[in-house]
Amino acid sequence: MKSKKVKIFFFVIAFLGLIIFIPGRMFVRHHVNQKTAVTDHPLKCTSCHLYTSKNKIVSNLINEDYYSPFNIAVSNDGKRLFVVAQDTGELLIVDAESKTVVQKVKVGVHPHSVILDKTNAFAYVSNQWSDNISVVNLATSKVLDTLITGNGPSGLALSADGAKLLVVDTYGSDLSVIDLDTKEEMKRLRTGSDPTGTALSPDGKKLYVTSRRSKIVPYGEPLVSDLTQIDATTLRVDEHKDVEEAYMMENITFTPSGDLALMTLIRPKNLIPSIQVEGGWMMTHGIGVIDQNNEGRIIQLLTDQPNAYYSDSFDIVVSPDGKRAYVSNAGADKITVMSVDSIRAIIKETPKEQLKNIANNLGVSSRFVIDRISTGANPKGLALSPDGKKLYIAEQLEDKIGVLNTETLKMETAIDLGGPTRITVARQGRRLFNNAGHTFQNQYACYTCHPDNHEDGLVYNMAGKDMGRNVTNTQSLREIGDTPPFKWNGKNQTIYKQDGMRFSTVLTRTEQFSYDDLDAITAYIKRGIKYPPNLMYNPHGKLTESQLRGKEIYNRTKDNSGNVIPENNRCYTCHPAPLYSNLQPADVSTLAVSDDSILFDTPHLGNIYASPPYLHDGRAATLEEIWTIYGEDNKHGYVNDLTKMQLNDLIDYLKSLGGPEQEDEGYQEQQTASF
Amino acid sequence: MFPKNTFNSYLIVLAMCFGAIGMHSCKQKPLTHMIVMTQNKGDVESRDYSKGDKLQYMSGSRIVAMNTTTPNEPLDELTSDFYSACSPKISYDGNFMLFAAQKNQDDVWQIWEMNLHNKKKKQITSSDHNCIDPDYLPGERLVFSKEVKNKDPKVDTEFTLFSCNLDGSNLAQVTYDPSTYFASTVLSEGRVIAIGKELWPEEKPANFMIMRPDGTKKELFYQMEQDHYITSGATEMNNGRILFVEANSNNQKDLISLSYNRPLHSEENLTSEIKGDFHAISPYHDNKVLSSYRPENALHFALYEFDVESRELGRPIYEDGENNILEAVFVQKKQRPRKLPSEVDLNVKTALLVCQDINFQYSQPTDSTIPAFKASKMEVLGIDSTMAVFKTEKDGSFYIKIQADTPFRLQTLDDNNNVVKGPSSWMYLRPNERRGCIGCHENRELVPGNVQPLAVTKEPIPVPTPKQMDAPKRELKM
Amino acid sequence: MNIQTKHFKIIVPMAILVIASLGFVRPEERSPVLNDSSDINTTNNSKEAEKPMPIYGNWKNYDSKNGLPGDKAYCVKIDGERILVGTHEGLAVLENGKWKTYTTDDGLAHNGVLAIDVDQATGDVWLGTMGGLSRWSTGKFENFNQMNSGMPNDLIYAVTCDEKFVWVATGGGAGSYNTYTRKWEIFTEENAPMHEPWTYGVCASKDKIFIAAWGGGVIEYTKKTKKFRDYVDPDGNMEIDLFPDDGVVHDITTGTSWANDILWVATYFGLSRYDGVHWKGYFDHDSGLASNFINFIKAKDDYAFICTDQGLSCTDGNNWVTYTTNEKTNKGKTIILNGTNKKELGESTSLAHNFILGVDIVGNDIWVATAEGVSHGQLKH
Secondary structure, three states: OHHHHHHHHHHHHHHHHHHHHHHHHHHHHHHHHHHHOOOOOOOOHHHHHOOOOOOHHHHHHHOOOOOOEEEEEEOOOOOEEEEEEOOOOEEEEEEOOOOEEEEEEEOOOOEEEEEEOOOOOEEEEEEOOOOEEEEEEOOOOEEEEEEEOOOOEEEEEEOOOOOEEEEEEOOOOEEEEEEOOOOEEEEEEEOOEEEEEEEEOOOOOEEEEEEEEOOOOOOOOOOEEEEEEEEOOOOEEEEEEEEEOOEOOOOEEEOOOOOEEEEEEEEEOOOOOOOOOOOOOOEEEEEEEEEOOOOOEEEEEEOOEOOEOOOOEEEEEEOOOOOEEEEEEOOOOEEEEEEHHHHHHHHHHOOHHHHHHHOOEOOOHHHHEEEEEEOOOOEEEEEEOOOOOEEEEEEOOOOEEEEEEOOOOEEEEEEEOOOOOOOOHHHHHHHHHHOHHHOHHHOOOHHHHOHHHOOOOOEEEOOOOOOOOOEEEOOOOOOOOOOOOEOOOOOEOOHHHHOOHHHHHHHHOOOOOOHHHHHHHHHHHHHOOOOOOOOOOOOOOOOOHHHHHHHHHHOOOEOOOOOEOOHHHOHHHHOOOOOOOOOOEEOOOOOOOOOOOOOEEOOOOOOHHHOOOEOOOOOEOOHHHHHHOOOOOOOOOOOOOOOHHHHHHHHHHHHHOOOHHHHHHOHHHOOOOOO | OOOOOHHHHHHHHHHHHHHHHHHHHOOOOOOOOEEEEEEEOOOOOOOOHHHOOOOOOOOOOEEEEEEOOOOOOOOEEOOOOOOEEEEEEEOOOOOEEEEEEEOOOOOOOEEEEEEOOOOOEEEOOOOOOOEEEEEEEOOOEEEEEEEEOOOOOOOOOEEEEEEEEOOOOOOEEOOOOOEEEEEEEEOOOOOEEEEEEEOOOOOOOOEEEEEOOOOOOOEEEEOOOOOOEEOOOOEEOOOOEEEEEEEOOOOOEEEEEEEOOOHHHOOEEOOOOOOOEEEEEEEOOOOEEEEEEEOOOOOOOEEEEEEOOOOEEEEEEEOOOOOEEEEEEEOOOOOOOOOOOOOOOOOOOEEEEEEOOOOOOOOOOOOOOOOOOOOOEEEEEOOOOEEEEEEOOOOOOEEEEEEOOOOEEEEEEOOOOOEEEOOOOOEOOOOOOEEEEOOOOOOOOEOOOOOOOHHHHOOOEEEOOOOOOOOOOOOOOO | OOOOHHHHHHHHHHHHHHHHHHHHOOHHHHOOOOOOOOOOHHHHHHHHHOOOOOOEEEEEEEOOOOOOOOOOEEEEEEEOOEEEEEEOOEEEEEEOOEEEEEOHHHOOOOOOEEEEEEOOOOOOEEEEEOOEEEEEEOOEEEEEOOOOOOOOOOOEEEEEEEOOEEEEEEEOEEEEEEOOOOEEEEEOOOOOOOOOOOEEEEEEOOOEEEEEEEOOEEEEEEOOOOEEEEEOOOOOOOOOOOOOOOOOOOOEEEEEEEEOOEEEEEEOOEEEEEOOOOEEEEOOOOOOOOOOOEEEEEEEOOEEEEEEOOEEEEEOOOOEEEEEEEOOOOEEEEEEEEOOEEEEEEEOOOOOOOOEEEEEEEOOEEEEEEOOEEEEEEEOO
């Protein structure tokens, strides 16, 4: 009897199990396929319901607040390190001997760089997302003053007499000159686009400012970026030097003797069809050498090798004896150690006509690279101890300061800043995003074309069908979590699909992300990338009169003559708040002869001011050109009745747009990314 | 059949569950302390991979296993039921071994796989022609060389690279040019490195060639010095070095090390101070490799440990007086190479090639009195005839849509159809492959300048013309 | 804040005194610097009138034969050691004794360069052309036009740099470009008291902008309040100045220039001077003005240099010096009118042409743009 009961029991359990398992699994498979737009994603609820959750409680539970050290300064005696903790908005004061954080000073939002004055009385910290400088009294470890700057302050330098603070404004693309007596901005000098790095020559006479974005030119014209040379005495621009075929010049430094200035750079291949990675056909990375003894000619040298790339060179420092230079390769988790004398020898023997070719030679690095040292995740800012014996490395996504013994070229125990020890899924996604390891031969990371999680301002020939067709303007990744589908043609409904198999076939050309990694990078892209506050065009969250007029035009239903504008030709129809996209495909009459016949996915307009050039192939250098040149047929919104003044108002309004958070509560409350 | 009380039955169910879970989780652990190696009684003097005109495998060879913890115990013969067996390669999980073997003396060589735990063997290929030199590819596949008949009757044999699933299915040809390819090794980055040698219209020295497992993006990896020749396949070390054995003009066979990062200009002879010959190598522990080495005046090759860093040869690990010990491989789990995605689409009959500038020169001529011969045309040479001649663009660029899986060479012509440069080495493109080159440049370490070739602003030139283009035959069988 | 009691007794009366004094003394009267609304220029002028008028001579001319890309020079600007000349064929630059021309091939927006100003803070040169605005910085051009920016119109007659702003007078209104925010603001008859959007001149004082608007007189823009007011000819007569010194002499204004708290206004029908309270008109028949047809005006310290179709005049409001050329003999003539004393001096050198389009003066050097070249003169006494 009992045996029969047991049999029945097993039968019922098995039957129920089958009923639940088979249809249930089918249902779940269908659900996951629908949500991920791929058919092979594992049936994991956590992928969507946890890692990319918008619920604040869930988000707080699964994520952590990391320090994310970005830049470093070292005191004159070498005993103290001053570390910019970008994500917590702090200046961390570290005892170099005990390797412990001794003080945390709250500074502005999303700080970028720190420098010390000559006597180490003050530290100046540039706060990129609050447009100011925190002046920290190092005797009291308190913020003494806050100096107003231009937009997006980043790189810093002090004039030779210490009386002027020179602040690179990344978002404003200029240099603020601040009189430290009056604490007022004296003037702004125009620099290249999206500048960050700056260095004063040892004699105090010359200041360089590097830019990261190239000049906007029609597709096919040579790529040129600007290196701004400023007379540090008159504080006027001396020269805008053309840096050919290069961009992303993050940082620059001088040798102690001042004979060379060295900067990091990337040499992209956006004008060549993206048909292969082999042979450096997508991205190459290197340094620019500005030869001070030869009319400031610029020699570019690749730090990559024929089968190994060291992506996203960020910072560069030169040893006190001028013999060695160190470059942080943020996308390769490496420090490249270089012989400056070998660089001198190369530039001495290189005739002018060979400069172009030597800049494309992957073999040259073997002549000046001494070693490549592995570091923690995402090495960014570098600082040498005064005696040059230690190199401190801001390992941004390791939350540590790496310490390289420059005599043995071995890494010592890193300085743990005391951040979370757990690596969250989104943090792992951020690491993947910033690391080139998932690209064939480490040639580029997501970050390379999407610096600062944004876009690099370049138009690429992705060679989708045939070479030379379908050139594509890189799109920003900021706040795109709720704006599917993706790509200009909207073919990828989800980030899982966008970064899936096809991504590896046509872009990274190596093994595709594992599903865990795909979950991680999706979590980061969907929820971890925030807009910087739009302090340039909407600093107080209140629209100006012109912007209000522009908003009226944006939302208008009738033209200037009182005629009703067809609904599909009104701005707000396709770009409705709060995302400023209806997520639908549209024909705005900008298809080129060289484009396949497609509709364009309607892009969102948040922080649109920061994304030139515009339109799918970057043909519009400015927002104005969208309508003055490419909107004549009124298909991209009804605009031809607008006066120039009205168009200016409309554009002024568009430039004021931030993200949904701004729409809801004002971006001043926007939090920094905590991933 | 069930116990009388319910409690006991629950216990049994529980035990069954645990058992199932245990069996599921109890994967085979890789074998440790095992070295597999090829033993051969014959004379190995004539072994020369680079010749390519005859089969390299000697009859009567066998694969044996040695336990490194009990070196004095008799060797375990793994291929006793084969007449000949050689070329062992270990799977990434350390549990299986691929090898080439012939069942009987007159049989053709086939590829086999053995489970090293239970010694069970599985035949993978069933070809009419010899299949040799297997290596594991990620994704349950392998790459190997298969003998095919060459167009030129003067050349006896030609080996072409193929890949297939580990059960022998889904056979795919990898190389398509009149060259022979041997001794392939799959690198951790996912590409296949093989000894390649052009055979037609005339023989050229063998070099290491590298390509994706689908045959795309084939390029030179390492070029041999004149009068030197390669005598072993390549071995990848954990530190990014590539090792192989090379014979110099005096037939001295040394271990050569290359940097994977810069293979064309990083050659180092690791054993120039060691007299005697090396035959084959494979990774062992840390900086050490297993090397098949024959001291000067010795009759046979024995198994030695060699320290790559200190360049010191250790004591012999195994030697016997009768056999050569060749091709020793340490059985261990290792990182699976990357599984590279494939752009090959067999539904497409063509492939695209763009060249930036046929007149590109790395070094600009300094003597302006020497007239510069500028090419203005490109000729695409097929095996038997010219496939196309066309004018290049003003910037020297061209862009062609060429029949896939068809070997071709390029040569540049001037306005009067005189050859300026060429012909090049043999090339082929796989279906749907897109390939780019900078120009007819000598420096292979150059990356392209960031310049849009004029040619890609137009439609590609079809080569050959659509009329001539036949659908390539793809029906492959073993 | 903690204020100690003993100090409190002193601070309170002091504060009362300060506040009281603020009530009795207007802030502008406390300032030793006169602003453009001050009315004490008469005194100032009477002092200056005692100074002899500067006389320039030793003219050296440049045209297409010796350096310029063409003969017609629209404007000229002295920028430190170099001279910038806007011609119909591009920007000509004289530096280290050598002329160099920049055209659209070099990136210039348009070869017809009508106006030049230099941002003294940054050193950037702003060029108003017939086809847009060019910023010329260290040899590189950055162009703004009505298609790629919020600029009102591509035909630019005047450019003035004022702190972080660049003002332009264009055929489609005046515009100001904020070099910090990269934002344009347009002023036309829609939002400013203009008769029509056509504007010819623009200049800046410390706290105001003065726009010469065709048919609209002078448009005054107060920077702080962003408010406009206009100055038009009160008699509204198009032919003659019916009531002398009642306002700007004519509504068709061609230029404005401000220096030493005096606004000078050029029209095609005479010259006006405004000291913040009083207007004064000058014509060729009642002053030393070479011609009523004024193309351009440039005020420098106490003097205004007036570019007419009949020569170049210079005045301090009372005394005049006019430079003309005999186009047949190429001999120059300097006519000095000191009060009622008129004196004519013959010159062996002369301006390139009597049709004067632009002028700039720095130190002892004067450069004059004419229809037939550019002339360089030196201060004789």
